[in-house]
Amino acid sequence: MDDFSAQxxxxxxxxxxxxxxxxxxxxxxxxxxxxxRHVGRLMATLPEGSKIPWHRVVNAKGMISLTGNDLIRQREKLLAEGIDVSESGKISLRHYRWNGDPV
DNA sequence: TGGTTGACAACCA
DNA sequence: GTGGTTGCCAACC
Known part of the structure; x- marks a missing residue:
């Protein structure tokens, strides 16, 4: 666990x-x-039981970069949170994008 | 050591 | 909105 992954x-x-x-x-x-790219790699290597909401992270185009079963899995999680996701995995970044402000 | 790859981003057509 | 190209940086083979 280095500083990068921790951050x-x-x-x-x-x-x-x-x-x-x-x-x-x-x-x-x-x-x-x-x-x-390293963020993506980190998400890809996350343990299954991880508490990290990796499904809330998408690419710059607001689309899920995964495919097949993984895409479905992420889409389901997002839909469960009230986020509108198209069948192809496209999300309305315009409305759901987080600007980094603390909760 | 060196070329390839990737859950990316920005740009352009 | 979609698809191709280029730039990035570290991991991988």
Whole structure:
């Protein structure tokens, strides 16, 4: 557990219910601008029982980058929080984007 | 050591 | 809105 992952985990954990953010923003807010890919890699390697709301993190286009079963799983979680997600995994960033403000 | 890959981002057509 | 290209940075092979 290095500082980078710790910061990312904390930041993602700060995303309030019903809100989402992008990989790039998460990285930036955590103090590591330009490390968007690493945020994605971190999410990909999260343990199943993790308390991290990884499903609230999407790419800059506001779309889920996953495919197949993983995409469905994330979409279901978001829908359960009241976030509108299209069948293709597209989200209305305009309304659900989190600006990084503390809860 | 060096080329490839990736849950990305910004830009352009 | 969608699809292709380029830039990034570390992990992976």
């Amino acid at each position: 990312i985990y904390t930041q993602v954990h700060q995303i309030p219910y019903g809100k989402i953010s992008t990989y790039g923003e998460i990285a930036k807010f955590s103090g590591f601008p330009g490390y968007a």
